[in-house]
Amino acid sequence: MQLIDSHCHLNLGDFDKDLDRVLTNARNAGVVRIVVPGTNLETSAKAVSLASKYPEVFAAVGVHPHDADKVDVNVLNELKGMAKNSRKVVAIGEIGLDYFRNLSSPQNQRKIFDALLETAIEIRKPVILHNRNADNDFFEMLASKRGRGLTGVVHCFSGSPVFAEKVLDLGLCISFAGNITYPKAVELRESAAYVPIEQLLLETDAPYLSPEPKRTDRNEPANVKYLVKLYAEIHKLSEDDIARITTHNANKLFALGLNDEMALAYPIRDSLYLNITNECSNNCTFCARNASDYVKGHNLKLDHDPSAEELMKAMGDISMYSEVVFCGFGEPTCKLELLKTIAAYVKKQNKKVRLNTNGQGSHINGRNIVDELKGLVDAASISLNAPNAALYNEICRPASGRAYEGMLEFAKLCIASGIKVELTCLDNIGEDNVAACKAIAEKLGAGFRLRHFNRVG
Numbered sequence: 001m002q003l004i005d006s007h008c009h010l011n012l013g014d015f016d017k018d019l020d021r022v023l024t025n026a027r028n029a030g031v032v033r034i035v036v037p038g039t040n041l042e043t044s045a046k047a048v049s050l051a052s053k054y055p056e057v058f059a060a061v062g063v064h065p066h067d068a069d070k071v072d073v074n075v076l077n078e079l080k081g082m083a084k085n086s087r088k089v090v091a092i093g094e095i096g097l098d099y100f101r102n103l104s105s106p107q108n109q110r111k112i113f114d115a116l117l118e119t120a121i122e123i124r125k126p127v128i129l130h131n132r133n134a135d136n137d138f139f140e141m142l143a144s145k146r147g148r149g150l151t152g153v154v155h156c157f158s159g160s161p162v163f164a165e166k167v168l169d170l171g172l173c174i175s176f177a178g179n180i181t182y183p184k185a186v187e188l189r190e191s192a193a194y195v196p197i198e199q200l201l202l203e204t205d206a207p208y209l210s211p212e213p214k215r216t217d218r219n220e221p222a223n224v225k226y227l228v229k230l231y232a233e234i235h236k237l238s239e240d241d242i243a244r245i246t247t248h249n250a251n252k253l254f255a256l257g258l259n260d261e262m263a264l265a266y267p268i269r270d271s272l273y274l275n276i277t278n279e280c281s282n283n284c285t286f287c288a289r290n291a292s293d294y295v296k297g298h299n300l301k302l303d304h305d306p307s308a309e310e311l312m313k314a315m316g317d318i319s320m321y322s323e324v325v326f327c328g329f330g331e332p333t334c335k336l337e338l339l340k341t342i343a344a345y346v347k348k349q350n351k352k353v354r355l356n357t358n359g360q361g362s363h364i365n366g367r368n369i370v371d372e373l374k375g376l377v378d379a380a381s382i383s384l385n386a387p388n389a390a391l392y393n394e395i396c397r398p399a400s401g402r403a404y405e406g407m408l409e410f411a412k413l414c415i416a417s418g419i420k421v422e423l424t425c426l427d428n429i430g431e432d433n434v435a436a437c438k439a440i441a442e443k444l445g446a447g448f449r450l451r452h453f454n455r456v457g
């Protein structure tokens with residue numbers, strides 16, 4: 001398990017005496033990257049110095065709103081110079097607004113915040129954001145930069161799910177500190193449940209806000225593991241899923257240099273998914289591959305079509321999985337022979353096989369393929385997507401005509417062959433269309449599942 005602590009103040013005096021031991025603890029807990037933010041010129045310089053000494057440490061430079069009164073244009077220029085000149089400065093932060101303690105005047109806070117947002121946009125680095133009791137100004141200032149390539153994370157998020165939605169709509173990530181584990185932090189956990197896993201980062205905010213069960217101790221990066229456990233419960237994923245996805249998110253946001261190899265076989269929860277091709281007979285408007293190469297932290301962009309041997313090697317020992325699912329960034333039946341070979345290999349090991357498909361396999365292969373799948377595929381999840389051919393053609397953009405009819409025929413034949421069938425559609429096609437899709441599934445004797453638009457895996 002690889003973890004990233006995206007916000008930890010190793011540059012504060014609290015860690016001066018035992019920093020090496022703290023970093024050893026972090027490594028032993030699987031923490032492979034730590035981002036250390038600066039809060040003023042001095043702590044920014046120290047973050048850069050730590051980053052140059054320790055390979056896993058990366059720096060951000062910035063001015064905390066508490067320090068805004070003490071900053072002039074020379075300081076801002078020095079920070080910009082640090083950010084431009086060091087490969088290991090990966091962000092501008094910690095910057096933002098804090099009207100709770102108002103240790104600097106709100107006017108100066110806004111002035112410095114705006115100047116550093118502009119710096120981040122100019123030098124194309126993400127921002128690490130602080131907001132306390134300043135929701136309106138904070139949001140307005142960020143919204144004013146919309147469309148200019150600003151990326152970043154709101155750290156130690158303390159707002160409601162409604163405010164989380166506003167921040168997420170700006171394309172920003174969110175991270176919560178250890179206080180999310182406290183018994184009374186019910187609203188924070190509600191906000192965390194609202195954050196799509198693709199926009200969630202891990203952080204400790206050490207030395208502050210130690211999570212349960214370390215609440216009385218000084219916080220340190222190794223404690224990020226306690227958040228993994230909590231998010232696994234909240235998002236109903238495994239701890240491995242949370243670690244992989246949040247590590248991918250932070251690595252991507254801050255360009256932390258971890259490799260994301262293409263995934264032929266990829267676990268999510270207790271299922272093993274197979275990505276056997278990127279070819280497809282549809283070109284759906286909503287296809288996840290149009291938005292990103294990644295699903296749940298797995299890189300599904302293939303640079304070649306894999307062989308059966310490569311797939312078996314990537315699958316490894318499948319004994320711990322409840323099922324093997326043909327899915328990936330393409331239509332598995334485009335590679336029918338490969339699908340059959342691998343399915344037979346899985347069945348030999350007494351594991352269940354599920355096929356996630358657009359249902360056009362017979363159409364694609366020019367013959368009825370259902371008989372060939374009998375005994376190899378236990379269940380098929382077929383994308384119905386629309387209650388009629390006209391809407392299907394509009395949103396799925398199939399390569400050839402009668403794709404919709406072919407998909408329904410495939411579903412009927414699967415059911416007749418004893419393959420358990422579930423028809424699916426997305427929740428963005430309107431209530432009436434969803435109801436009509438459900439009725440089609442019922443009439444065929446298939447199960448039905450409504451999938452959330454923009455949530456895959």
Ligand code: SF4
Pocket residue numbers: 280281282283284286287288289328329330331358383396
């Ligand atoms: S059928 Fe699936 S893989 Fe193919 S374009 Fe549509 S969503 Fe993408």
